[in-house]
Amino acid sequence: MMVAVLPMTSGKAVPGGVCRVGGAGTLIVMAEPFLDMTPEEFRRRGYAMVDWVADYLEKVDDLPVQSGMAPGQIRDLLPDQAPENPEDFEAIAADLDRIVVPGLTNWTSPGWFAFFPSSNSGPGILGELAAAGLGQQGMMWATSPVCTELENVMMDWMVDLLGLPAWWKTAGPGGGVMQQTASDASHVAMVVARERARRGGADISRCAAYTSTQANSAIEKGLRVAGYGFIRLVEVDGVYAMRADALSEAVGRDRAAGLVPTFVCTTVGTTATTAVDPVRAVGELAKEEGMWHHVDAAFAGNAMICEEYRHHQDGLELADSYSVNPYKWMPMTFDGSLFYVADRAPMIQALSILPPFLRNEASESGRVIDYRDWHVALGRRFRSLKLWFVLRYYGAEAIRARIRANTAWAADLAARVEEDPRLEMAAPAPFSLVCFRHRAGNEATDSLAAAVNRSGHSYLTTSRIDGRSFLRVAIAQANTRKEHVDRLWRLIDETAQAV
Amino acid sequence: MMVAVLPMTSGKAVPGGVCRVGGAGTLIVMAEPFLDMTPEEFRRRGYAMVDWVADYLEKVDDLPVQSGMAPGQIRDLLPDQAPENPEDFEAIAADLDRIVVPGLTNWTSPGWFAFFPSSNSGPGILGELAAAGLGQQGMMWATSPVCTELENVMMDWMVDLLGLPAWWKTAGPGGGVMQQTASDASHVAMVVARERARRGGADISRCAAYTSTQANSAIEKGLRVAGYGFIRLVEVDGVYAMRADALSEAVGRDRAAGLVPTFVCTTVGTTATTAVDPVRAVGELAKEEGMWHHVDAAFAGNAMICEEYRHHQDGLELADSYSVNPYKWMPMTFDGSLFYVADRAPMIQALSILPPFLRNEASESGRVIDYRDWHVALGRRFRSLKLWFVLRYYGAEAIRARIRANTAWAADLAARVEEDPRLEMAAPAPFSLVCFRHRAGNEATDSLAAAVNRSGHSYLTTSRIDGRSFLRVAIAQANTRKEHVDRLWRLIDETAQAV
Numbered sequence: 001m002m003v004a005v006l007p008m009t010s011g012k013a014v015p016g017g018v019c020r021v022g023g024a025g026t027l028i029v030m031a032e033p034f035l036d037m038t039p040e041e042f043r044r045r046g047y048a049m050v051d052w053v054a055d056y057l058e059k060v061d062d063l064p065v066q067s068g069m070a071p072g073q074i075r076d077l078l079p080d081q082a083p084e085n086p087e088d089f090e091a092i093a094a095d096l097d098r099i100v101v102p103g104l105t106n107w108t109s110p111g112w113f114a115f116f117p118s119s120n121s122g123p124g125i126l127g128e129l130a131a132a133g134l135g136q137q138g139m140m141w142a143t144s145p146v147c148t149e150l151e152n153v154m155m156d157w158m159v160d161l162l163g164l165p166a167w168w169k170t171a172g173p174g175g176g177v178m179q180q181t182a183s184d185a186s187h188v189a190m191v192v193a194r195e196r197a198r199r200g201g202a203d204i205s206r207c208a209a210y211t212s213t214q215a216n217s218a219i220e221k222g223l224r225v226a227g228y229g230f231i232r233l234v235e236v237d238g239v240y241a242m243r244a245d246a247l248s249e250a251v252g253r254d255r256a257a258g259l260v261p262t263f264v265c266t267t268v269g270t271t272a273t274t275a276v277d278p279v280r281a282v283g284e285l286a287k288e289e290g291m292w293h294h295v296d297a298a299f300a301g302n303a304m305i306c307e308e309y310r311h312h313q314d315g316l317e318l319a320d321s322y323s324v325n326p327y328k329w330m331p332m333t334f335d336g337s338l339f340y341v342a343d344r345a346p347m348i349q350a351l352s353i354l355p356p357f358l359r360n361e362a363s364e365s366g367r368v369i370d371y372r373d374w375h376v377a378l379g380r381r382f383r384s385l386k387l388w389f390v391l392r393y394y395g396a397e398a399i400r401a402r403i404r405a406n407t408a409w410a411a412d413l414a415a416r417v418e419e420d421p422r423l424e425m426a427a428p429a430p431f432s433l434v435c436f437r438h439r440a441g442n443e444a445t446d447s448l449a450a451a452v453n454r455s456g457h458s459y460l461t462t463s464r465i466d467g468r469s470f471l472r473v474a475i476a477q478a479n480t481r482k483e484h485v486d487r488l489w490r491l492i493d494e495t496a497q498a499v
Numbered sequence: 500m501m502v503a504v505l506p507m508t509s510g511k512a513v514p515g516g517v518c519r520v521g522g523a524g525t526l527i528v529m530a531e532p533f534l535d536m537t538p539e540e541f542r543r544r545g546y547a548m549v550d551w552v553a554d555y556l557e558k559v560d561d562l563p564v565q566s567g568m569a570p571g572q573i574r575d576l577l578p579d580q581a582p583e584n585p586e587d588f589e590a591i592a593a594d595l596d597r598i599v600v601p602g603l604t605n606w607t608s609p610g611w612f613a614f615f616p617s618s619n620s621g622p623g624i625l626g627e628l629a630a631a632g633l634g635q636q637g638m639m640w641a642t643s644p645v646c647t648e649l650e651n652v653m654m655d656w657m658v659d660l661l662g663l664p665a666w667w668k669t670a671g672p673g674g675g676v677m678q679q680t681a682s683d684a685s686h687v688a689m690v691v692a693r694e695r696a697r698r699g700g701a702d703i704s705r706c707a708a709y710t711s712t713q714a715n716s717a718i719e720k721g722l723r724v725a726g727y728g729f730i731r732l733v734e735v736d737g738v739y740a741m742r743a744d745a746l747s748e749a750v751g752r753d754r755a756a757g758l759v760p761t762f763v764c765t766t767v768g769t770t771a772t773t774a775v776d777p778v779r780a781v782g783e784l785a786k787e788e789g790m791w792h793h794v795d796a797a798f799a800g801n802a803m804i805c806e807e808y809r810h811h812q813d814g815l816e817l818a819d820s821y822s823v824n825p826y827k828w829m830p831m832t833f834d835g836s837l838f839y840v841a842d843r844a845p846m847i848q849a850l851s852i853l854p855p856f857l858r859n860e861a862s863e864s865g866r867v868i869d870y871r872d873w874h875v876a877l878g879r880r881f882r883s884l885k886l887w888f889v890l891r892y893y894g895a896e897a898i899r900a901r902i903r904a905n906t907a908w909a910a911d912l913a914a915r916v917e918e919d920p921r922l923e924m925a926a927p928a929p930f931s932l933v934c935f936r937h938r939a940g941n942e943a944t945d946s947l948a949a950a951v952n953r954s955g956h957s958y959l960t961t962s963r964i965d966g967r968s969f970l971r972v973a974i975a976q977a978n979t980r981k982e983h984v985d986r987l988w989r990l991i992d993e994t995a996q997a998v
Contacts, residue, residue, distance in 0.1 A: 036978070037621025037892070039553040046549030049625050053632030054538040054545065067644045071866040074648040082656040086894040089622065092887075096629060100884070103645025108634045115642075115856065118878065120634035122536025123588065126548050130595060132627035132832050133552030135607045135619035143614075145566045146602025149573040157581040180679055181878040191724050204704050204726050217854040218877045225690050225850070225875055227703050227726035271856055333631050335880055351724070355716040356963040357614065357770055357971070367570040376724055376875075378717045379617065379680040381834055385599070388591075393536070395585040464855040472856070479535070 037089075045089050052096060053125065057108065060479070065109045065459035067102065074103040110479040111458040113488060116271070116299045116328045116433075117477040123393035124333030127386025136382040141368035142360040144382065148369055151178055151384035154391070158338055161396055162304040162324065165317050168340045170369065176340040177374040178383040182298040183218035185323035185339035186265060188347070188375055190226040193263040193292030193320075195350035202260040205229040210250060210291075211265040212242035214272055214465075219265050219296065230259055239428055240275035240465065242266060244282055251289055263292045268313050269300025272463045272472070273427035273435045276300070280315025287318055295322045298337070299476070300431050302329035303407070306400050312430065329406075329432075330399055331478035332390045336383040339374075348373045406432040406475045409485045413473060416489060422496045426470035434473040435463075438496060442469040447499040448492065458488045536588075544588050551595060552624065556607065559978070564608045564958035566601065573602040609978040610957040612987060615770070615798045615827045615932075616976040622892035623832030626885025635881040640867035641859040643881065647868055650677055650883035653890070657837055660895055661803040661823065664816050667839045669868065675839040676873040677882040681797040682717035684822035684838035685764060687846070687874055689725040692762040692791030692819075694849035699789075701759040704728040708762040709749060709790075711741035711776060713769040713964075718795065722762070729758055738927055739774035739964065741765060743781055750788055762791045767812050768799025771962045771971070772926035772934045775799070779814025786817055793820045797836065798975070799930050801828035802906070805899050811929065828905075828931075829898055830977035831889045835882040838873075847872045905931040905974045908984045912972060915988060921995045925969035934962075936969040937995060944968040946998040947991065957987045 037045065077099045107118045138147030155176030156169045168174040179185040190209065197207055208230035211219045215233070223231045232254070235246040251261045264286050266277035279295060286293035295316065301324030303309040316322065322340045326332040341347050352373040354363070362368045372378050391399075410432040417423045417436045426435040438444035442464075449462045449471050462469050475485055536544065576598045606617045637646030654675030655668045667673040678684040689708065696706055707729035710718045714732070722730045731753070734745040750760045763785050765776035778794060785792035794815065800823030802808040815821065821839045825831040840846055851872040853862070861867045871877050890898075909931040916922045916935045925934040937943035941963075948961045948970050961968050974984055 039557045042556065042621040042624075043549055043553045045621065045625055046553065046628070047546050049628050050542055050545030050549060053629065054542045056632060057541065058538045066641075069644045071640065071644075071861060071864065072648070074645050075652055078649070078652045080655070082660055082890045083894045084896050086897060087891045089625075089892055092622070092891050100629075100633070100645050100649070103643070103648065104633060104635065105641065105643045107636055107642075118634055118636040120631075122541040122544065123591075125541075125628070125631040126544055126588075128631035129545070129548050129624070129628045130552065130599075132619075132624045133555060134599070134603060135617055135833060136603065137606055137617040137833055141570065142565075142604065143606075144602070144604045145568045145570075146573050146599050149571075149602065150577070150599070153574055153577045156579070161581055181876040183875055183877045187875050191726075194726065195723075204728075205702055216877075217852045217857070221850065221852045221877075222875065224694075224852075225725075227690075227693065229703075271854075334634060334636055335878060351720065353716045353720045353723075355770075357960060358716070362570060365570065376682055376686050376721065377680040378682045378715075378720075379834060391581045392586045392591045393588055395582045397583050398585060461856060 041089075045093070048093060052093065056101070060106055060108050061110050061457075063101070063104070063106050063109065064456035065106050065111050066453060066456075067105055069103050074099060108477070108479060109459070110477060110481060110484045111488070112477040112480065113458060113460040113473045113475065115461055116474050118334040119327050119329065119331050119476070119478045120333050121331035121390060121478055123389040124331060124386045127389035128333050131382040131385045134382060138380045138382060139372040139378050140358060140360065140363060140370040142362045147380070147382045147384070148371060150388060151371065152369060154178075154384040154387045155338060155340070157391065159340070162301060163307065163310045164322065164340060165342065168322075168342060173344065174340060174342045175344045175369065176338055177371055178387070179323075179337045179339045179375050180335050180377075182296060182323045182325050182337040183222060184375060185337045186219055186294055186296055187222040187225060188339065188351070189292060189294040189321040190222050190228070190263055192347045192350045194226055194228065196292065196346050197260055197262040202262065206258065206260050207262040208232060208254045208259045209263040209265075210234055210247055210261070212236050212267065212270070212277060214240050214270040214275055215265060215267050216271045216296065216298070223263070228263070230254065236275065240270060240273050242277040242282065244278045244285065247282060248285055251285065261289050261291050263294065265294045265296055268295060268297040269431055272465060274300055274429070274431045274433045275427065276312045276430060279313050280318065283315045283318030292320045293318065295319045298323060298325045299328045302326065303403055303431055305396060306403055309431070326387060329403065329476045330390065331394065333386055336387065351375070402478070403432075409482055410434050410475050413475070413485060413489060420493075420496070426468070432475040434475070435470045437468065437470040438499060440499070444499045445469040445471060448495055451495040451499070452488065452491055455491055458484070458491060540588075544592070547592065551592065555600070559605050559607050560609050560956075562600070562603070562605050562608065563955035564605050564610050565952060566604055568602050573598060607976070607978060608958070609976060609980060609983045610987070611976040611979065612957060612959040612972045612974065614960055615973050617833040618826050618828065618830050618975070618977045619832050620830035620889060620977050622888040623830060623885045626888035627832050630881040630884045633881060637879045637881060638871040638877050639857060639859065639862060639869040641861045646879070646881045646883070647870060649887060650870065651868060653677075653883040653886045654837060654839070656890065658839070661800065662806065662809045663821065663839060664841065667821070667841060672843065673839060673841045674843045674868065675837055676870055677886070678822075678836045678838045678874050679834050679876070681715075681795060681822045681824050681836040682721060683874060684836045685718055685793055685795055686721040686724060687838065687850070688791060688793040688820040689721050689727070689762055691846045691849045693725055693727065695791065695845050696759055696761040701761065705757065705759050706761040707731060707753045707758045708764075709733055709746055709760070710764040711735050711766065711769070713739050713741075713771055713774055714764060714766050715770045715795065715797070718764050727762070729753065735774065739769060739772050741776040741781065743777045743784065746781060747784055750784065760788050760790050762793070764793045764795055767794060767796040768930055771964060773799055773928070773930045773932045774926065775811045775929060778812050779817065782814045782817030791819045792817065793822075794818045795822055797822060797824045798827045801825065802902055802930055804895060805902055808930070825886060828902065828975045829889065830893065832885055835886065850874070901977070902931075905979075908981055909933050909974050912974070912984060912988060919992075919995070925967070931974040933972045933974070934969045936967065937998060939998070941968040943998045944970060947994055950994040950998070951987065951990055954990055957983070957990060
């Protein structure tokens with residue numbers, strides 16, 4: 001490679017190449033377009049970035065959980081145009097503190113009690129670093145055997161860890177895959193169910209789908225995206241679980257009206273209150289009616305690593321598909337939703353297309369899994385690497401212990417609420433989400449939430465059922481310790497009087 | 500936090516906590532479940548992982564591009580069960596060399612000429628590291644203002660860099676979003692088009708969609724997933740571009756048969772041969788017929804950073820949506836597909852659902868973008884960070900220079916093929932993909948490909964049109980230099996005689 005030293009502007013294209021700043025302000029012209037970061041520079045910048053992330057993780061408890069930036073403020077800090085010429089990496093990295101950190105909502109804060117967490121951990125981050133470095137695109141076994149087979153094994157490990165049916169393992173008729181998010185996973189289940197119905201002669205626009213009024217909005221959205229003509233939000237009981245009798249009636253009414261009941265989604269641990277739908281009763285009805293039964297256990301499914309919670313998903317052997325997000329309560333870095341099917345044949349029938357450019361010996365042997373047939377996307381990242389790192393670094397027993405501790409802290413918080421005459425529980429707390437309200441009504445409840453969030457150290461979100469507001473305290477962030485829950489309680493206790 | 504030193508087994512749960520190995524083989528019992536990697540350990544492990552990635556990137560040219568592992572071999576190296584107890588991170592990292600590297604297809608190799616590349620780079624990897632460390636979940640502006648606004652700005656930068664219509668910027672009626680892959684992006688376009696037709700009174704099962712026989716299989720798959728009842732693969736001309744007259748006839752026939760022409764996808768740079776569909780003619784027809792026109796420029800769209808290629812997408816002002824994947828020809832680490840719409844209103848109408856738990860002031864002000872309404876997934880990673888790093892570290896001019904160099908090398912390779920009496924071009928090479936075959940027929944062509952791939956240093960894939968095989972040499976991997984193309988040519992030259 002020809003290298004010449006010339007007095008020129010950095011980044012300028014010259015015949016056959018581009019110049020970069022060299023030592024002592026000279027400029028090096030590369031004979032070919034220079035798009036490397038040399039391994040030496042990568043090491044240096046990489047160590048610095050590791051330090052930056054470590055510093056961030058160390059100080060995250062001192063940062064306000066929510067960003068103080070107003071709409072448009074971050075945008076205003078950024079130039080309108082991309083740079084024509086190279087910038088020094090140090091200047092770029094410095095903008096992490098100047099522009100990025102002020103605009104963060106700090107999901108990694110130990111004071112995170114909002115939504116459900118998107119958790120994180122050292123081994124999870126390092127798994128993402130390794131995956132990015134390896135740049136795998138695992139659409140087929142042939143395009144990354146290890147991306148495929150490590151994922152097979154991780155999904156099989158999780159079957160045992162979570163007490164799921166053994167035939168959901170890779171060697172069985174079912175199998176598992178890491179999708180981007182639970183929304184993607186449930187959407188695939190809806191599409192497969194719809195296609196199964198269509199092959200059976202149904203008209204899509206007559207297909208009906210069912211979930212409870214308390215299902216995550218992603219379920220209703222997925223059904224709309226999948227083109228279901230009729231979406232029924234089934235009534236819930238006093239503890240916000242789907243009423244199996246109401247489902248049965250809705251299905252009967254629809255069938256009488258000439259519709260085709262096609263898909264039902266139960267939730268184990270709803271978003272608002274972690275209510276648990278009757279998985280077995282719905283599963284039995286789904287079998288009778290020929291409906292696909294998907295179980296959304298995005299958050300609470302993580303608890304099933306502890307045997308004592310598994311009664312909540314009794315009846316899973318009747319389900320057609322299932323999803324759980326390890327980033328919600330295990331310390332795995334986002335993204336990655338575990339999606340299982342009891343029988344992979346209808347999924348592959350619905351989603352597989354084999355054009356000439358993807359033909360290869362391994363696929364044709366039938367001895368491998370090509371995960372491109374398991375989701376909408378063709379390309380896919382090497383997500384199983386971080387799950388492997390996390391499960392090995394902590395071990396199953398530590399993950400169980402943390403889930404048990406979180407639920408113990410939640411029970412403790414719930415007991416404090418129950419003892420407090422100003423507050424009342426809004427729903428049972430079967431896992432580690434505690435839902436409660438101020439007895440003085442919505443305004444007091446919303447003010448309480450606003451006061452907690454103004455504190456900066458803690459962040460929670462509210463929800464509303466039947467017009468009544470409540471606070472949701474989700475205790476599941478990997479960095480949260482008992483002291484952070486206690487700090488939150490002190491703040492609630494102090495504020496409840498004032499509002 | 501209480502700490503005690505006891506002689507116990509590592510990882511075992513004890514009342515109130517879990518123990519870990521401490522110094523000199525003693526065991527530390529943490530009073531609370533211990534799921535930290537301390538910042539100190541993170542630094543140490545992080546530096547080591549940066550070194551490991553740097554070593555991998557340095558040696559990747561010496562690794563065989565394709566894995567030598569047989570189906571099941573990697574699986575057999577892994578235990579059947581997750582560990583109960585913690586493992587030392589060094590042991591985990593050592594398995595990268597023992598288990599992961601042998602199972603890689605090395606997409607980062609400079610000898611990568613297969614499919615289209617999934618490129619990679621130092622700043623891209625460091626962007627992924629920072630994003631993983633920050634653990635953002637950018638479903639709404641409020642859940643990460645910087646994830647939203649940096650993405651707004653990156654998408655706007657790319658509008659200017661690629662010469663796209665100015666109203667596709669955030670401030671206009673359109674806008675852009677980073678989706679996971681081009682398959683996800685085009686699927687969203689199909690769903691929005693379908694919902695627009697449905698609101699107009701159409702029955703989904705009567706909706707017809709059109710693309711060419713040369714479109715990526717993801718288009719046909721997306722249309723099936725989106726539930727289109729009629730999918731028409733329109734004939735191509737002698738250079739494999741969609742015939743606008745054939746499209747017009749197909750639309751006419753379908754309309755006469757009572758169907759609803761709803762969606763058409765053109766490709767700028769098809770997967771098989773980088774053929775370019777007539778964007779303007781199709782755009783005009785789409786306007787007349789009220790069809791949604793999506794332009795899939797996943798690979799070749801990157802070339803539009805150089806003005807001289809933009810004539811290939813003349814007529815873009817008539818398009819409804821567009822996608823391009825910077826990881827295919829710019830040095831951005833996978834994943835991330837840039838998806839633009841000319842008007843975001845129908846997309847938000849089709850994809851927005853606002854349940855109580857997502858309500859917030861910023862969203863209700865209407866002054867922010869909530870990207871959850873721009874795709875199927877609710878959760879989303881902080882993908883714009885790596886694009887920001889990459890664009891700033893290299894600058895636009897260096898990216899242009901590399902794209903120009905790649906196409907010059909491709910032209911050079913095509914000239915060699917044309918001069919060689921044993922070979923013939925299979926299609927024009929308007930960008931940096933060169934398609935050619937052995938004149939002796941399919942068997943000789945396939946043998947030539949197999950010989951190249953057996954070399955280990957280079958990897959290409961074949962495709963087939965009208966029953967005739969051809970080699971595809973995609974020159975676009977960020978690490979590829981002229982010398983690697985020359986090495987590939989020498990191998991082809993030597994082998995062509997033998998087959």
